[in-house]
Amino acid sequence: METELPEDQYRIPLGPSEGEFRDRGSKFVAVLRPVRNEAEALAVQEEQRRAHPKCNHHCYAYRLGPGPDRWRTNDDGEPGGTAGKPILGQIDRAGISDVVIVVSRYFGGTKLGTSGLINAYREAARQCIEEAPLGVRTITTTVTLEFGYALMTPVMGALSQLNLEMAAQDFSERATVTLELPRSQAAATLRSLKAAVAGVYLETVDDDYAVDGLTVSVETDG
Structure with a gap:
């Protein structure tokens, strides 16, 4: 069980990490990056677009700062609610902030359906978080x-x-x-x-x- 932090501290990633999930030929490549503002978060999505030009979808979620209000999700063309929200759900489950996770999808030829997409984006994000070194910001x-x-x-x-x-x-x-x-x-x-x-x-x-x-x-x- 994680120790409860003082009110002037919150958990953050200390460095980048990566994850990958496969399902029925589709590959979901995820990256986690520490960020301090929206511009930095959006720059990571553009970085992944360049790194994976064959992917049609580069979905992301980010959360910033110690409060509950500074966040954003983007499904980038996937059916609404199947990508960005599952990614954000893993960020919030881990209780971290000042972070963005971008998941790029290589389509394998078989449609995964709503539940399959939700699971894939969630699992790719979870793997990133498990690999990320975590710390505390005061x-x-x-x-x-x-x-x-x-x-x-x-x-x-x-x-x-x-x-x-x-x-x-x-x-x-x-x-x-x-x-x-x-x-x-x-x-x-x-x-x-x-x-x-x-x-x-x-x-x-x-x-x-x-x-x-x-x-x-x-x-x-x-």
């Missing part, structure tokens, strides 16, 4: 700290104290440090950071607390 909050050099020592000391790694840094006229924090921990971490920089007790710091000379901006991913 939805992050980007915190940008901007400050003068008078605060350099307390800010760097606070980052070290809290074991926070800088995602980016720019030390020009004013210093800018960017942090990527797990969304569920961002508010509490930012309070701790402000308390450490200001040298005050954590209990005195709330979400609106401001440190003189320190500008904080927050942007949530996803």
Whole structure:
């Protein structure tokens, strides 16, 4: 049984995989690719059109992001509901996102019927997922700290104290440090950071607390 993930994490494929299913002479060649947006997903379908020019059908499904709303299926000329939906069903059964699966069909001369097509596209997609390395993506909050050099020592000391790694840094006229924090921990971490920089007790710091000379901006991913 899979461990339930925190609300700011979801499962993703870490790399590509392939699968193949045969039925009565027809061959269904499937590829799975990690993607982050619709353009990348559609590019995989075009890639498969070029890779398998003898196939008349390159059916796909994709799901993006942590929520339930960003998805699409395409039967690419197959009878409605016989290809894209079975592929998506396997994606959702596996509980993964940021993924596209494209299945290209080589026709073997024998019609498979509705149930045969559904089974073939489903099985080709399932094989891809079974072969794919899976991992977890964390939805992050980007915190940008901007400050003068008078605060350099307390800010760097606070980052070290809290074991926070800088995602980016720019030390020009004013210093800018960017942090990527797990969304569920961002508010509490930012309070701790402000308390450490200001040298005050954590209990005195709330979400609106401001440190003189320190500008904080927050942007949530996803």
